[in-house]
Amino acid sequence: MTTLVQGCWSLVLLAAAHVAPLRDTYPRQPLDVEHYRFALTLSDSTDRIDGEATVRMRLLAAKVTRVALDLADANPARQGRGMRVRAVTRDGQPLAFVHAADRLAITLDAPFDSGAVIELVVRYDGIPADGLQIKPDKYGDRTFFSDDWPDKARNWLPTIDHIADKATMEMDVTAPAHYQVVSNGLRVEETDLPGAMRRTVWRESVPIAPWLYVLGVAPFAVQHVGDYHGVPLETWVFAQDRDAGFRDFAVPVKDVMDYYSTWIGPFSYEKLANIQSNSVSGGMEAASAILYSAGSVTGTRSVRWRNVVIHEMAHQWFGDAVTENDWNDVWLSEGFATYFTLLYIEHAYGRDEFVAGLRASRKTVIDFNAKTPGYRVVHENLADMSQVTSAMTYQKGAWVLHMLRQRMGDDRFWAGIRDYYARYRDRTASTTDFRHAMERAAGRDLSTFFDHWLYRGGVPRVEAAWQWDAAAKQVIVDVRQTQAEEPFNGAVDIGITLPGAPRRMERLELSARTGRFTFAADQEPSAVELDPDVRLLIDWQMEHVPQPSSRPKE
Numbered sequence: 001m002t003t004l005v006q007g008c009w010s011l012v013l014l015a016a017a018h019v020a021p022l023r024d025t026y027p028r029q030p031l032d033v034e035h036y037r038f039a040l041t042l043s044d045s046t047d048r049i050d051g052e053a054t055v056r057m058r059l060l061a062a063k064v065t066r067v068a069l070d071l072a073d074a075n076p077a078r079q080g081r082g083m084r085v086r087a088v089t090r091d092g093q094p095l096a097f098v099h100a101a102d103r104l105a106i107t108l109d110a111p112f113d114s115g116a117v118i119e120l121v122v123r124y125d126g127i128p129a130d131g132l133q134i135k136p137d138k139y140g141d142r143t144f145f146s147d148d149w150p151d152k153a154r155n156w157l158p159t160i161d162h163i164a165d166k167a168t169m170e171m172d173v174t175a176p177a178h179y180q181v182v183s184n185g186l187r188v189e190e191t192d193l194p195g196a197m198r199r200t201v202w203r204e205s206v207p208i209a210p211w212l213y214v215l216g217v218a219p220f221a222v223q224h225v226g227d228y229h230g231v232p233l234e235t236w237v238f239a240q241d242r243d244a245g246f247r248d249f250a251v252p253v254k255d256v257m258d259y260y261s262t263w264i265g266p267f268s269y270e271k272l273a274n275i276q277s278n279s280v281s282g283g284m285e286a287a288s289a290i291l292y293s294a295g296s297v298t299g300t301r302s303v304r305w306r307n308v309v310i311h312e313m314a315h316q317w318f319g320d321a322v323t324e325n326d327w328n329d330v331w332l333s334e335g336f337a338t339y340f341t342l343l344y345i346e347h348a349y350g351r352d353e354f355v356a357g358l359r360a361s362r363k364t365v366i367d368f369n370a371k372t373p374g375y376r377v378v379h380e381n382l383a384d385m386s387q388v389t390s391a392m393t394y395q396k397g398a399w400v401l402h403m404l405r406q407r408m409g410d411d412r413f414w415a416g417i418r419d420y421y422a423r424y425r426d427r428t429a430s431t432t433d434f435r436h437a438m439e440r441a442a443g444r445d446l447s448t449f450f451d452h453w454l455y456r457g458g459v460p461r462v463e464a465a466w467q468w469d470a471a472a473k474q475v476i477v478d479v480r481q482t483q484a485e486e487p488f489n490g491a492v493d494i495g496i497t498l499p500g501a502p503r504r505m506e507r508l509e510l511s512a513r514t515g516r517f518t519f520a521a522d523q524e525p526s527a528v529e530l531d532p533d534v535r536l537l538i539d540w541q542m543e544h545v546p547q548p549s550s551r552p553k554e
Contacts, residue, residue: 024327025383026162029068030061033160033167034117042144042175042217046127047134051083053122053158063111067120069104070154070161074126081129083156089121104158122158131155133279137218138294139240144175144217145279145291150327150388153210164325164428166207171215174199180220182236184213184288186270204288206268207426209323214286216275225250228257234273237297241276244299249274252306252348256313259344263414265421268321274309283308285315285337307341314340322421325428327388328379331454332434334389335377335397342398358402358534361395366459366539368392373484374457378431399537400453406535407449408442416441453537458485460538462492467545468524475525477517479508483539487513495532496525503532 037054055069074082088095088106096107104122112118128134131152137143146156154161171183177198185204192198221242225233233253237245253274261267269288277284277291284291290312296305318340319333338361346354368391369375377392377400405413420429420437435450461483467476475496481487489511496519497503506519508530530540 022328022380024379026327027068028162029160030064030114031057031059031067031160033057033165035167036157036159036169037172038157038170038213039172040174040215042173044142044176048125048127049132049156050125051123051156053124054119055122055158056117056119059112059116059118060114062114065108065111067106067108069106069122069158070102070151071099071104071122071124071158072102072129072131072155073099078129081127083124083126083128083158086123086125087121088123090118095120102154124158128156131157132215135278137238137278139238141219141238143278144179144215145277146213146215146286147279147284147291148211148213148286149284150211150385153213157210157213159210159213161210163209163211163323163327166209166323166426166428168203168205168207169213170201170203171213172199172201173215173217175217178219179217180222180236182214182216182220182273182275182289184208184269184286205270206287206321208287208320212285212287212320214275214284214289214291216277216289216291218278221245223249226254228254228261228267228272231257231267231269232271233257234271236273237276238294241297245276245297247299248297248301248305249309251301253309253313255348256310256344259347260314260317260340263343263417264317264340265418265425267316268426269316272313272316283312285312285319287316287320290316307345310344311337311341314344317421321426322424323428325430327382327385329429329431330379330388331377331393331397331400332429332431334393335395335401338394339398339401342402355534358399361398362534362537364391364395365399365537368395369457369459369539376457377454396453396537403453403535403537404438404446404449407446408438412441412443413438456485458483460485460488462530462538462540463543464530464540465543465545466525466528468521469518470524472518473520473522475519475521475528477508477519477528479510479515479517481510481513487511492536492538493531493533494519495527495529496521497527497529498523499526503527505532 033055035056039052041050072082074080074084085099085104088097090109095109098105131148132146134144151161153159173181174197175181177192177196181200183202185202188203189201219239220236221239223235223246225235235246235249257267271288273289275289275291276294276297278294280291281293314337318336324330324332342354342357345357375392377396416438419441420434431454435446439446462479463482464477464479469476491507491509494506494508495503496506508517530542531538
């Protein structure tokens with residue numbers, strides 16, 4: 001592969017120092033859930049679900065006597081919606097519990113040693129207030145679809161509802177037989193029962209976080225699109241959208257699987273299903289079973305929805321297989337999926353589409369920064385889950401990866417990406433873990449780069465003016481940094497195009513608020529442009545001044 005020119009503007013504050021973010025506010029416990037089994041009964045006569053959750057957990061401290069699961073309770077504010085716990089047992093024996101404020105606190109029947117594995121069974125029922133949406137689809141058919149992002153699984157499933165708690169799981173669903181049922185992993189059972197009911201069991205054998213648990217129950221049309229190295233590729237769409245949906249989701253799924261598998265590492269899951277749903281807007285990257293909005297099926301293979309498919313598939317590697325271990329680090333999911341969508345677009349559709357995506361993302365970041373100055377990509381001690389994502393976690397996160405790629409060069413960048421994925425696949429990781437992987441590949445310290453772009457706010461803003469000095473045969477470029485933050489120190493490319501000649505690249509080395517630079521030119525340029533190859537997250541303006549002028553005032 002071609003290695004990009006290295007040495008682009010490092011864009012670091014002169015006094016940059018490592019910043020350690022606080023963890024998020026979730027109440028952690030000394031336990032690790034290893035496996036969930038959810039047995040659910042659904043009905044057409046009521047929105048109430050009957051559930052039995054079997055939770056196998058390993059205790060990580062000695063003499064643990066109480067554990068807690070997240071489960072939304074029924075209360076007046078929810079107008080009767082929410083879950084009611086009927087019993088909690090271990091080895092068939094009842095345990096005392098308190099269910100309030102969306103927490104199910106369970107008193108164990110004895111203290112256990114560190115490393116002990118226990119299995120709890122929670123019997124419950126209720127009408128979900130959120131998380132599982134039960135409503136007609138656009139054709140009027142009754143459907144059941146999950147929507148667990150970011151921490152809404154607790155509305156219908158008793159879990160440790162945090163992004164870092166990954167476990168294997170089973171979804172055992174009994175529903176009227178006129179529905180098809182889809183969930184994570186592989187379908188291991190489908191049995192017709194008396195009373196026109198059907199039992200369907202799906203099993204996910206790879207640990208995933210609760211926000212990735214998916215359930216879709218609807219009158220589906222289902223297509224086996226093919227396989228990728230033994231991984232089934234499937235399409236699930238509303239029956240009325242069969243022809244259009246099968247056409248739309250047939251491409252570019254296999255090619256995307258091949259690109260990400262080749263460049264990043266193996267796909268982790270037992271299948272990949274693209275599912276038209278009635279619960280999400282856009283797409284939701286549930287592991288092995290991606291949900292898309294009802295409007296995703298058009299029959300036209302639109303570019304917009306094509307790019308959503310590419311983005312959600314990228315999440316199967318970043319967000320699903322490698323999951324951030326704190327909500328503060330959500331950019332490791334969304335920033336990655338956004339940039340790796342652009343990388344596939346560059347690979348499959350050309351450089352122009354890739355650059356157009358970068359420019360659009362840069363404008364989004366600049367506009368967001370103007371309205372919310374100081375906003376940081378990596379959150380600190382996030383308490384309000386409605387703020388877990390923003391344009392910065394998506395677009396600025398993507399730009400951080402793009403600039404890191406320029407800084408490291410293609411070969412080392414991809415080596416670092418593959419190392420990071422291999423080390424943390426099916427586990428969780430932090431921004432620090434990612435930095436260490438990239439430092440191993442780069443062979444140098446990258447903490448200053450990470451500190452500035454992820455733990456600090458702001459976007460460098462440069463106002464520049466150029467003129468041609470005919471007597472001296474020079475191009476003069478005056479530069480002024482106008483952002484509120486301290487001046488950025490580093491280099492930025494400048495493209496100078498003379499009439500009838502190809503553009504030549506020069507470099508501006510900045511170290512102060514203002515600077516003047518001169519470059520030889522035997523005739524007046526037809527164009528002078530900062531960052532012509534779109535490598536930097538920089539807000540710039542370039543003005544052509546007909547006659548030489550003095551250096552800008554401080």
